[in-house]
Amino acid sequence: MYLERIKLEQLRNAEKKYQMLIQRRNELNELARMVREERDLLVKRKRELMDEMNKYKELRNKAVEEMKKHKELRNQLQKKAKELIEERRKGKKVIIKSLPLRVEEVKADLQMLEYKQETTPLTKEEEDKIIEEIRKKREEYERLKRELEKQKQIEVELSEKEKTIDELFKKANEEHEKVLKYYQESQKYHEKFVQLFNEVAALINEIRKKHEEYMKIKGEADAVHKKVVEMRSKIISIREENRRKREEARKMIEEQNIKALRELYSEEKIEKFTEEALKALKRGGKISLIG
Template sequence: MEAEEISVEEIEQKRDLLNLEAERRRKSRDELNEITRQFADLRDKHNAEVRRLIEEASEHKRLRDEYNEKVKETKEQREVWNRKYTDLAAELVELRRSLSTKTSTPISKLKRDLKALEFKQMTSVLTPEKEKEIVEEMSKIQAEIRKRESSLQTNPRYSELYRQVNEAKEKAETYHRLVSELAETAQKEHDRMMELYDKADEVRKQADDFQAKFVEAKIKADEEHRKHIEAIHQVHDYDKLLYGIRQKQKRPYGMEDMEKVNRQAQEVFERFKKGEKLSTEDIMLLQKSGYL
């Protein structure tokens, strides 16, 4: 191809096409940047939600640990009162035995007999006569127990020890109920904590997905920006070419070492035909050699 075949019109046409390409790349870049911003906003919102969920879960963890510590302390108190009850009850039995006559049946034995009769009444198929007999026997035993205990209550030592046994039993039962309540509350706090941690993991995965989409869109936007700048630079190169042509039309250049200049200009011109970017020095060389 001869230099003269490259007309000003062709150069202007290529320049205009590159200008359109640069504008198209700019619009694509801006659209991708907007998408990138949207993904960044969604990522940030999800990360903020993750932080909120973890903070709430941490609060439930703190409460769970507090309740577990209270469970431990309350169990210790329950054990203290259980031991007191066991010791006092044993002492009460011993005192009752010492106060009872040798010929009388121990109250503990009477109570065991009463429970055995109650169990038999509830679980056995009895004739009316047999059931009446059992009921009468139970009434006699109950009356004997009341009589014997009433008699024992007149003894100050027995009465005080009896009161202490009941108090220890009530305390142990109270602490037992409290242990159950505290343990249940601690478990609820634990369950809520785990629920929030699971939710945080779910939201974190969503945030990671938005981060991946953000990176993908950002890479595409950066590539569109690079191509936009590249097209702008090429437009500027064509502007320089056109400027050189117009300047040549105003004032011709003289001949100096034309053989060397023409050889170099031929190489530059070949690069130009391949679409390579030309420097200002390349354009000046083409102008001097008469290619432009």
């Protein structure tokens, strides 16, 4: 009986500890679930920020591409304008500012020679001489006129170049304004991208900490669960041992009862009982099973 009480006490203590372990395991599992949900919410927020960050990255890259395109156009326009400026500079070098005046001077000299030929009495020698002078002067005049016409054409071309240069610089300035516009846009998007990048980096750190916390709690819960399994096995073992002891006791009692009955109803006693019973019946009495 004493041993049975000890076994029962062990079983009660084991079952009590088993329930406490189950409660602790469930508490840890619930806490782990809450921490896991917090971690998953952070992961979801990180994905949202990543999507937004990628959107601003794409906008920034598009703005940079536009900036590069207009920068290339601006540079091409400026290069063309500078080439025309160089051509204009070279063209100006061939311009003789005094050429129109020189043409007028030669023209006046020619007219004076012609007038002298027509109005002044000349000897044959003098006339031949003046005719030669007139021929040379006319040749000079025609040559200078051709040069003047050519120079006028050059001046027209230079004037057109001047207008083209102004137009090119105007367009280059317009492209430069677009370069500045897209640069500012790209900077704005880049700043937003960097801000989101930093937020994502901070979230990743929080997620890491939450995951570590979750794994720690889950590890504790798993350790407690292992103890739960061990305690359940121990309880089953104690119950099995108690059942086995009861079965052994029951069998022992049955064997003792059988032995007692066998001793009680031995063959000699059975014969004696039978004779007495027959006599009793003959006398009309009652049969008693008590020997």
